[in-house]
Amino acid sequence: MTLTLLGLLGTGLVDPRSAVVHADDPGLTRGDGCFEGCRVRTDGSGRSQVDKLDAHLARMRRSASALQLPFDADEWRVLVDKALAACVTPGEWAMKLLLTRGPAGGTPVGLLTVSALPAEYPRQRRDGIAVATLDRGTAADAFARAPWLLGGVKALSYAVNMAAQREAVRRGAEDVIFVSADGFVLEAPTSSVVWAVGRALFTTPLDGTGILGGTTQQLLFERAAAAGWRTEAARARVADLFAADSLWLVGSVRGPVDVVRIDGVVRARDTARTAEVRTLCGFGRQ
């Protein structure tokens, strides 16, 4: 499977089969760069739009700043517009924006890719997902006074996140909920953890935990608050997730997916509440 579209910041779209990164770019050799993943929707007449681009560019600016990389949102908007204009086949697409430090003596490199949704997403959205809980090794306040640990930075250094997802598969699950060394719920490798008790929505607090603030979780909480839900950032333990009425992993491209099993134990689903949350997140009915 090759990319559908490939863009270079400052250049425009190029052949999606091209190799574009140099072997001495610290984005590759050190995972020293940052990224965003966004959902693109293309309607029946071939017009494309990207979900909450402002929020993604704002977060990428914060990531770049933490890594001491330059970031020009307007330049990125030009590249995104070119990609959207070329994205004409109706459906959903995954768009990534990547910023690397660039090869030795060079300048930072910005890349945009558009590709098909992962094949498992439609099933996971419909049937929910089984997760394993895994220790992240850090205490829930480890990041509070340690900016070099890059808490909240979406860096190109996800090897542990990918290894954790492989461990989940080994345990008969498909995804992970990371737990702090002192037993508090953190996040999933590529999504936020959100749970509901009655008409209250909860997620992990940012400060000190090092988790990434989710753009879809934030959109959900804004819209849910406007719709009369109570919303709260709360420290929770795995037992609280079992006790919750609903539990979702919430990401920008996959949207919210029901967690139907934790460490092999089945959780009840509430399909009406999940449908409501999906709508609030900007995703349609399954």
Added chain:
Amino acid sequence: MTLTLLGLLGTGLVDPRSAVVHADDPGLTRGDGCFEGCRVRTDGSGRSQVDKLDAHLARMRRSASALQLPFDADEWRVLVDKALAACVTPGEWAMKLLLTRGPAGGTPVGLLTVSALPAEYPRQRRDGIAVATLDRGTAADAFARAPWLLGGVKALSYAVNMAAQREAVRRGAEDVIFVSADGFVLEAPTSSVVWAVGRALFTTPLDGTGILGGTTQQLLFERAAAAGWRTEAARARVADLFAADSLWLVGSVRGPVDVVRIDGVVRARDTARTAEVRTLCGFGRQ
């Protein structure tokens, strides 16, 4: 500054100006791959050799295995031999071996690069280096039962290591000694920590700490033991580093460098002991 040499596993040497990595390779997008950094020496007649290649390939095999990536040492040796044959300008060189998961639907990608030594290495070898101690966020036993945290795996996810070195510069130092959340000495972002008390050499234990076993530290300990030193893996605190007779950061390309300042406090140097350690590590006199 461009690369001196560039090689592709299974192909051979290519134009060192080539971009060779695809924008959807998880080695780039997720830091999902592994690497080694080795020293190459080229003598006056243009013959090159690489230091302790067996140890580097053995460690890379372990890294690849932890990431569920295939690894064929013989194939790497073919590529290394081609690079050594083409490396004819007398001096020292930095050789990197990189293995990425490869683009979606593709196969893993192996890369070899040869480049000049970092400009600061000769000065650091001669004058020593100032370090800052920084909290790594994990307890000294955090990795013991959590293989998904990739302790001891040299993955392409070094963003925290690079951010820590930038923090060190902000603090008036040049490198970092990471300390566990519970106050034990770990490692430097790209080297091992070794200290001496009398005729005893110490370094951080591997189990549970998550540190990378250093190939140069291991060579040093083997040769030092044969030369009558006592060698030991020991849990230590920063106060123990101040109390030690000598303290070095030990890496494959830079070799051992004296730590002459910790968090702004000057340490005494013992140039005779450092010269002995340099020789044991396979590095000449400064």
